[in-house]
Amino acid sequence: MHIRPKPWARPELEACGFFQAYPPDHRGQWQPLFKKKQPLHIELGCGKGTFIAALGSRHPEINYLAIDLIDAVLGLTKRNIESAYTNKNRAIDNVQIMSWDIERIDMILAPDDGVERIYINFCNPWPRRRYQKKRLTHSKQLEKYKKLLSENGEIYFKTDNDDLFGDSINYFEAAGFAVTTLIPDLHAADYPGNIETEHEKMYAEQGIKIKFLIATIG
Incomplete structure (x- = not known):
C-alpha cells in the first residue's frame, strides 16, 4: 500500500x-487494557x-x-x-x-493472551518466489500464530489473489490447520456477516472474485 x-x-x-x-x-497482559x-x-x-x-x-x-x-x-x-x-x-x-x-x-x-481468532484481509501477495516467506499466511508465520491461538482457535483469510489463495491452502494444511470453510467467490455465496473492506469493494467492482477461508487448529 x-x-x-x-x-x-x-x-x-x-x-x-x-x-x-x-x-x-503488554505481552501476555492485553486483557487489562480493555473495559472487561x-x-x-x-x-x-x-x-x-x-x-x-x-x-x-x-x-x-x-x-x-x-x-x-x-x-x-x-x-x-x-x-x-x-x-x-x-x-x-x-x-x-x-x-x-x-x-x-x-x-x-x-x-x-503470548499464549496467555488467549487469542481466539485472527483476521488476515488482503495482505501483500508477495508474488516473487524469493519473497514468499514474507506472506502473512506462509507456514513460517502460521507456526507463530499457532502458539498464540487458544484451543480451537481460527484464522479468517480473504484475498483477491488466486495464487496466494491456492498457496495459502497448502500453507495452512502443512502447518496443521484444518480448512473448515472454503469459498472461492465470497460475494456470490452471500456469506452471512461479511464486512466488506476497502480493498474488497474495489476488487469486487472490477469483477475480481473475493476468495475466503476459515482455518482452525486441527
Whole structure:
C-alpha cells in the first residue's frame, strides 16, 4: 500500500487512548487494557481500519487488537474507529491499535493472551518466489500464530489473489490447520456477516472474485 506521509498521524496516535506505542510492554497482559475481559480477536495488517472499525463497533462482546506497521495508515485507522463508534453512540472500550512488524508478532503476544481468532484481509501477495516467506499466511508465520491461538482457535483469510489463495491452502494444511470453510467467490455465496473492506469493494467492482477461508487448529 502506498500512502503519503501524514505529519499529524503520530501526534494524534500518541494522544489516543486506544493506541499502544510500545506493544511488547503488554505481552501476555492485553486483557487489562480493555473495559472487561472478553474473547480476544486480532486483525493483522489492518490498513485504514474500516474493517476493524465496523467489526468492533458491532460486537461490544469481543475485544480486538489491530496491527499495522505505518503510522500514516494507523492515523486513518484511529479516525475511522472514532467515526464508527460515534455513529453507534458507543465508547471505544473494546479495541486497541498499534504499530508493529507482524513478522515479530511473538514479541507482542503470548499464549496467555488467549487469542481466539485472527483476521488476515488482503495482505501483500508477495508474488516473487524469493519473497514468499514474507506472506502473512506462509507456514513460517502460521507456526507463530499457532502458539498464540487458544484451543480451537481460527484464522479468517480473504484475498483477491488466486495464487496466494491456492498457496495459502497448502500453507495452512502443512502447518496443521484444518480448512473448515472454503469459498472461492465470497460475494456470490452471500456469506452471512461479511464486512466488506476497502480493498474488497474495489476488487469486487472490477469483477475480481473475493476468495475466503476459515482455518482452525486441527
